[in-house]
Amino acid sequence: MLANRNKNQQTADNVFFSRWKRQIQYAWQNVFNDFRQHILASLLTIIVIAISITLPTIGYLLWKNANEAAHQWYPTPNLTVYLDKSLTTAQTDELLDKIKQYPEVENINYLSRDETLDEFRLWSGFSDAIDLLDENPLPAVAIVMPKDDAKQTNILHAIQAQIIKLKGVDDVRLDDSWFTRLTALTDMVKTIVWTISILMIIAVSLVIGNSIRLAIFARRQTIVVMQLIGATEGFILRPFLYSGIFNGFVSSVVALILSEIFIFQIDAIILNVSSIFGTIFTIEGLNWDEALFIVLISTIIGWLSALVATKKYLNMTHIA
Template sequence: MINAKVKPSKQKNKTNNNSFLGRWQRQISYAWHNVFNYFYQNIFASLLTILVIAISITLPTIGYLLLKNANQAAEQWYPTPNLTVYINKTLDSEQTNDLIDKFKTIAEVENVTYLSREDTREEFKTWSGFDDALDLLDENPLPAVAIVFPIEEAKSTDKLHDLQTQLKKIAGVDDVQLDDSWFTRLTALTNMVKSIVWTISIFMVIAVSLVIGNSIRLNIFARRQTIIVMQLIGATEGFILRPFLYNGIFTGLISAVLALILSKVFILQIDSTMLHVSDVFGTMININGLSWEESLLIVLFSMIIGWFSAFIATKKYLNKTVIAS
């Protein structure tokens, strides 16, 4: 009775091993075994390849971090661009309120802060230091002021100037001042850095693809006899491709993790330098690294590049083999 119980169990295990899921698991295990076996057998060359790829990924990552922290520092140092509207002194309080309401109806305006003539007088006395001179005057020479804050979509230089022209045409407005010189320079500098980062990123993606593709070609060359034998015994193209594709994914994964570590080292290195800059500018500058979402995106993107490069290199070799045969 014991034997009768054991035999069905063996038959059941044999059936499970021959099922689609069992075959698929064995093929996946075989592919990863080949990846790790090749890595251990060529560990020095594999580590050099991973280091080169990691540095290639680190360069655009550092550029992105510099751009990200530069934008944050600019928002901290510089206020939001706004327009200062000088209201005619002949308007009474009701007319002034109607004028402020008219400003708020403009689509490009997000908020309006109103300063009465008394408010502007007090602010001028506080910031200029000429409070005694103003007290000698019989009449307040300063007009009422409305500070107009544009919406986010209207903060470009062209749209700010268009809004300035639109406000000047409103009756009761004497003048509109827009101090956008710093904003124009900052926008130009940010666009320049962004273009540089994108250019470096494109070149680095090409470099990573070439390095991974060359590494896979060397792997294929080292195992060319095995591939030929596998083709002769009827191995499918997917079965032959799978170890090389996993090798590309593995190389991209390890390289991306190493690149994230190098980027973190870079952030820690310049953090002390930024402390000195903070003392000079009199403001606290925090250097932010990559978020979890950004890190995950870099890892996934590197793995995709590794898979795609391995696929192109292996497919090209297999096509040549088919043509030659």
């Protein structure tokens, strides 16, 4: 008895799987047949969606490479601590140990008075004039390198206020003007990219939804007949949902190809410009995880847009 029950259960599972497989094959066959029958309109729809995906993708690539160029061309923001000239070696070591204990500090580069004089003589061009001086007028300097999570304007100013209160510190300088401007610029680019991305997501949803709506109207008589013979709502919806997935997936792949073409076209120009500034910088394209994320998001948007459009227009025409 138990063996017969298991056999019947296995047979029922096989029948269900076979039926489910045939329904999926039927839905995808309808998608490909509809694409072949309206190939020009389908291609135009895919191109429009692909361009809508390409624009925020290119914006993201520009923001990504701008950050990379900023880290390559600009130095790390740091604090320059000028020490009291009267400090002894032991007092200087004690002061540096206090500064190192701050959780935001990663490293300290110490320059003695003689080393700062040599640096000034090397870069100023006044070596002959410096030799005429009776004593070294320059103090010892400690260059404080902050940690990565502390490279923010408000945190750097807070560290500056704390260090300047220490005994033996004459002054603390923070040259963060370029850092503030760079942060504002990258934040602006990021905001623009997000805004374009949101608008493009809306555009993609509308384009896919409109194409699905037209497909429903073109096949509304067939849908009525399918309902009259007992077709379920899921069976009716499945071809349209798969059409949205197909449009989103293919369009995202085309968008990735267009993005790579854009990178290839401007890479030589950027390389030429960067060589003028005495550095070598190449444009980076999308990583595999980034490309997969774009394909996944586009496919999900295609499915959701098709689901909303199909539900809406089936209900409006009283088909579902």
